[in-house]
Each structure stands twice: as C-alpha cells, then as structure tokens.
Amino acid sequence: MRIIILGAGRVGFTVASNLASENIDIVLVDKSQDVIDAASERLDVSVVCGNVSHPDVLEGAGIKQADILIAVTDSDETNMMACQVAHYLFDVPQKIARVRSKSFLDYQDQLFSANAIPIDVIINPENEIVNFIKQLILHPGAQQVLSFANDTVSLVETKCARGNQMIGKSLSDLSTELHGLYARIASIYRSGEFITPSYSTVIQEDDRIFFIATPEDIQPVLSSLFNQNKPYKRLVIAGGGRIGLGLAQALENTLHVKIITKSSDKVEQLSEQLDNTLVLLGDATDEAFLLDENIDRTDVFCTVTSDDETNILNSMLAKSLGAKVVMSIVDRNAYMSMVDNGSIDNAIYPQHTTIGKILTQVRRGDISSVHSLLRGKAEAIEATVQDNGKKSTIAGEKISDIKLPAGANLIAIIRDNVSIPTKGDLVIQGGDHLILFISDKSSIPQVEKLFQSTKSLFSRLVS
C-alpha cells in the first residue's frame, strides 16, 4: 500500500511515523526543505519538497500508485485543492483532509462530495480533542473514553492509584462488587507490558485498566470499583483558542465553566459566543489571579493553549494551588514521557486522538473504527462481520473456533445495537460488530485478514 501525506507538521509526522512501522510505503510532501530533511533523517519514508497542491509535485511523489492521500497541511484551502487535484487528475481512491475552519464545516454535507470538493474523510483535530476532553470531564477517573458502534459501548482507560480499594483483589472479586453492572476488563497495562486478564489476575498499584461498558454504566463502574465518585462541577479552562471555546460550548450547560484568556480581543469574541460561561481576562500563570478565582475549589483545571510549556507549567501551578484534577494538552513527543509520571492527572496528546481516524481508513477489511491507545502502543479495533453476499471468513463460526493471533483479544460483540457477552460457544453472525483489543501491533495484518472478504484471484492480483 502506498500513502501520500501532504504536510510534514506534527500531525503529518506522527501519522507517517505510525504508518511507516507497518510496512506501508509512505511519501511525505512538504514545502519546507528543512522540515523535509528532518523527516527523512528520522523516518523510513521517501520525501518530496514542493508545493503540495501542484500536480507536478504530486506526480513526482508517485501519486499515480497511491491508495490514500492524506492532506494535513496548515491551510484548509491547500488541503482541499490537493484533494481536488488528486481526484480529477490522478484518481486517488481515498482522500483524507484536515479541514478546521468552521465556515467550511458548516456546509460540510454540500461541499465535500465527489462532484464538489472530493474529500472522503474530513479530520478536524480540534473537534476530536474537544470531544475527548469532554468525555474525560464527564467521566471522572477515566483516562480515556472511546466509543464504539454508535455509542453502544465504550472502552475506558483508568489508572489504579495508590490507596485504591481494588488493589490486591482479583478480577473475580471485582465481578461480585459490580452488583449486576456489566463491565469487562479488556486488558491491563502494567510496567510496560500488557496482561491479558483472567479471573485470577490480581490488580496492583499503578495498573492501567481498560474496561468495556455501556455509556450509562461507565460512571457507576468507575465509582463502585475505583472510588471515583462525584461528578465534576467546577471547570476552569485556560486558553481561549478553538479548543477552549469548543470545550466551553460543549460543557457550559452541564457544569460551572470559567474560561481564562490573556488576549483582550479574544475576551469579547468568547463572551459573545458563550452564554453560561464566565469569561475572564487575565494571565493564568498569575498566582494571585488564580487564587482570586477560587482555584482551590476547582474540580478540573484544563490548559488548552497552543504552547506546551505554558500548558504544562500552568497545570502544575494550578495543582499546587489546590485544583483537584489538572488536564493539559501536550503536543510534543519529548514532553510526553515527562508528564507521564503523574504531575498532570490527564495529559492529552492531540496527535494520538487524530490518528485513529486515519488508521481506520488505512486498515484493510471491514474495520469501522480504530483507536490508538497509550500513545500508539496498542489499538482498539471495531470490525464489522459482513452480511450475506460477500462471504467473510468468520461469519457462522463459533467464537472459540476463531483463530485470533496472540496479542489480539476479542473484548466485545455488538448485535443489533446491544452488547452481548462474548461466550465461547456464541456463533458469529453477519452484521455483528466485533471489538478487538490489539496489544501487539504485529498481529494487525492477521486481524485484518479475518475481516476481509475472500477475494477472487483476479482482484488479488489487481490490488
């Protein structure tokens, strides 16, 4: 498979480095020679320097053989133009583009179709981040909440902090504590390795636990098992950019929201667009200012500026001043391991929230969504078993008969929008959604194969 990525910025680079490790031919195109040089030094990809929407540049990047085009430059217009060119001149089957501007997105349905601007998948990192943070705030104690099959079930990551009542208990104890709630532990990440859970697995301190539950059950499960009780009430957002605004808009009717921005221009803009949010003009790194705003009684302090250093230091300051939970956006890879030690309760990595959507397109077989977990160490995949017509390799088989590769676990089945228990003698039917937890990414090709409809020899040769 050949993928062309336009724009070698943070998103482009992360996508390239994620995909390059999977035996995919990647060509990275950017207009800046320095950026391109740095990328070619660090990644096993080929690189082209030039204007990414120019046909000759795209041709030089080998777009004629490309299966997917991913346009993630800074400019919406460039991305859209590149997709147009790729569609009309080179007939690229899949086009993914980053479009951020709200005015374009408002007309999304009319604009982005094959006879207008041919983009198959739009990614909008800001939106995804807003959604991601919103889920974290609505589910205290969760490190990550990912929904599958139209919100039928969610995969939740939580950390087992010191003093938790579950430490030392086994998973069979756990099921008795649930009092009838349905939750299934999918995997446990302990000191750098994934443990496939069994009933005798004992939970230890600092375990990262992944469990599957329906959206309504997430909070009861979190509170009964991991004493993450009360929902958050008071939220302070530092940073009035697109993410800050989006977050405030999404949550202002459920929580008490304050938003802090340094720029007086933004203040007006924010207060115009927000009705139930207190918009504050000030420096969020100013101790006195934070104390005036009762930082010590804040449940969540969330820093979402575009500057990593400000975000991290700001969160740490708020934490020391008494904010209960601090969350921060961390963009740079180098800082990620620094904040993993717990100085920040929830570090949000924008690149990794975006990549899932791209991976969904890259995966072969009937994969309807992919989420990257623990900064790319693992993946959760939702696959659809094909209905009649095309014959999938696993429809009609018992679960116990499916040969899943080591490193891949079946963690949930959704049939007719209801999650059903994954018992060994259950027979898979067409239309079932299967959710798999992949802890070893080298097993992905085998998983893809399971959900690929058997191709004729001819189409195999063509592809």
Place this chain on the structure above:
Amino acid sequence: MHYNVIRRISGLLLGLFSVTMLPPMLVAFVYDEQNYRPFVIGFLAIFLTGLALWLSAKHAKEELRTRDGFVIAAVFWLSLGLAGAIPFYVSTMPSLSLTDAIFESISGLTTTGATVITGLDELPRSILFYRQQLQWLGGMGIIVLAVAILPMLGIGGMQLYKTETPGPVKDAKLTPRITETAKALWAIYAGLTVACGVAYWVGGMTPFDAITHSFSTVSIGGFSTHDASFAFFDSSVLNYTCISFMFIAGINFALHFKAAHSFNIKLYSQNGEFRAYASILLVHFLIILLGLFVLRASFGNSNIIEQTLFQVVSFATTSGFTSTAHANWPSFIPVLLIFMSFYGGCAGSTAGGIKVIRIVIMLKQLSKEVMHLIHPHADMPVKLDHHVVPRTIIHAVWGFFTAYILSFGVLMILMMVTGMDQVTAFSAVAATLNNLGPGLGDVSNSFASVSDPGKWVACFSMLLGRLEIFTLLVLFTPMFWRD
C-alpha cells in the same frame, strides 16, 4: 554510543556472512576436491563469533543512531576482512602468511582485485570460487544485502545503508522503504551477474570460469582464476563481453533501477553523470589510441582497438582486469590509465575512486568561479540535470576531494617508508585507494613482492577507498568518541 545495538547488529551481520562459506563447500563437493577444511573452520569461527556477539546483546532495543552506523560499518568491514581471511590462512593450497591472507581477503571484499597469489591456475577450484565470491559480495555491499534481507534492522538500516553506498548524495532512496531499495539494488546486481555469466558461457568459457568471472566483472573487482587474467582466454568475443559488462556495472545502479522501472532507455542519455561517464571513456580511449599510433608502439599481433578499449574501460571502472601487458605500453599511457581510475566510475555503482559525479560538480564549480571573475555580481548556482546542486553538497564534495588527496599523499609517503620506490608507491596507493587492483612498477601484476608493512598500509588504503574515506576517517576524530 550504543554498544549493545552495535554488538547485536555486528553479530547478525557476521552470522549472515558465515553462510557464504557454504557455496565454496558445494564447489569442493562438485569437483571432488576434499578441500572442506578451510570453509568448515571459517564457517564455525565466524558463525560462533557472530552468535556470541548477538547473544550478548540480543535484547538491545535502542534505535540505531547515525553515529552507531559508522562504527558498525567500520567494525564490520574490518572484521569481515579478518574473517574472510580464515579460509586462505587455513588452506594449504595456497599456503599464505597471515598478512597475505588478510590482504587477499580485503582486496577481494573491497573489489580491489590486487593479489598476492601467483599460480592461480593450480589452486583448488573451491578456493578460487571463494575468492571470486568475496568480490561479488563486496561489490554491492554486504551491509546493503543485510538491509535487504534482515527486516529487524528497521530505521537503523537507513543509517547503515548510507555508510556503505558510494556517492555524494546518499539520501536518494529509490523506493519509500529502505529494505525495498536495498532489495531492488541487489536484484539488479544479481540479474546483471546472471546475464554476464550466461554471456561468458556462450562466449566460450567453461561454466566454472563463466560464473566466477561474472562475479568479478559485475562487482568490478578484477580477480581472475588465471594468472594471465583475461589474456588467458585470448578471445575477442569474451573481451568485448567483459567490456560491456564492466561498462554497465560502472553506471549508477539507481539509474538502472529507474530505467528498468519505467522501461525508458532515454533516461540514460538524459542523465548528466552518465553522459560525463561515457565521454570520459571515449575521450581517453581516443587519446590513448592516438598516443599508440604516434609513438608506433608494437603490440605483437593483437588488435589495437580492442586492447585499448579493454584497458580503458577496465581501468576507468576500477575493475583491473588485464588483457595485455599494459605496463609495457609507452610510458604516459599506463599513468593515464591509473589516473582514470580516480574519476572513471559513477556514484552508486560498484566502481571505486572519486566518482564521476563529484568530478562533474567540481569542474562545474570551477567554471563558475572563473565566470564569477568576469561577472562579479552574477548568481550562478551549479546545476546538474536542470536542478541546482545544494551548496552543502558542493562543500561536501570539495571536502571529500581534499580528504582523498590528503589520504593519498599520506599513504604514498607511508608506502615509501616501507621501502618502495616512488613509481611503485604512487601506483600502489592509487591501485588500492581506488579499489583498482593492478599498479605499475613492482606491483603491476601482483603485490607478492611488497613487504608486510606495505601490505598493511595497502589493506588500510583499500578499506578507506571502499568506505569513501569519511566513514572510516570519522572514527579517528576525538569528537566522535566524546560524550
């Protein structure tokens, strides 16, 4: 420095190399020579060393850095030179001293083709085959082979690849993934070898000679299984076949790849380096031909044009096959031939020397400097195939040239210290640094008469030339080892 990764990868590479002891055993079996001992000992020694290195660090997971690539390349070529000498040293036919065995092995691996063995025609075929095979492996490079077939090298493969491939622009990958690039290169290389072998066989060689000579032709090595080299066959058909394949192997393999990939033969004529390569050969051919006519040199009965063409292509591509006693030609011609080895082969080919593309860049830069005197305000970038050559590359080329000339001078003085006369020392350094093979004076046929210290200098010179100086030179800077 990540010694764990270095150990692990060196172990892997040695393990890979140990496998190359098996084909000579097969040859020994086919010809019923009972000459297994050198190769069995070689195989066990190399394999076990590799295994020990690998086991001592098999869990090393760190990524290979640029720096580690240099160390691996240098350590690996050194250890290969030593490891490759084992069969020569153990063997009783020929019976070589340790120095001679190592010299022969390094000369093979670096595709130099200088030899210390006389009486090749009487040697067991397994040893002869092994000698030729060393050249073949060294031609495209064992590290490149390893990158192609050992997927576990990953991103580090790219760092390694860069240290071994010749030429000023090393990041020009042919395919997005480095393993695919390496595979493509080896595929072209192997394909050419097969074609060459078949052509030799059809041209009248025995199958054994055809295979072994195809190895040393396509790798531009110059080893032969006969003391008389190509003069042994005394056949115009074979001479012209050899000329063609040396010429093809002296072209940039990336160009072969592109031409084969797009079925477009025109790409050759559109390539600046190729045109310069062809013109260099043509001009030198005409000069030498003219020289021979004017000086009315006598050659006996052989065809003057054929012999001149053979020598020109053989020396320019740094093969070093000989079809006649070139050293007895009028005095300026042998020296000109030696000079050609400096600039006769293309980057990214199996040839040695400074490479055509660097010379082209330097000459263009030179003419721009002259132009600049006339038009002081003009902006005149150096262009190659309608693209501006980045300044950093021009600097690197001049830096390389300086290092080359400097190394040449130092090595030549060292050779004279070991007791050589000036002509011999000059040609011996040229023959080894350019991976050419035959020189002038005492070393025009073999290095057998050179003293032991002289041979060691030659060994170093051959490695320096094969790794294009910097890869080896960087290890001698204190900066490299600090922190």
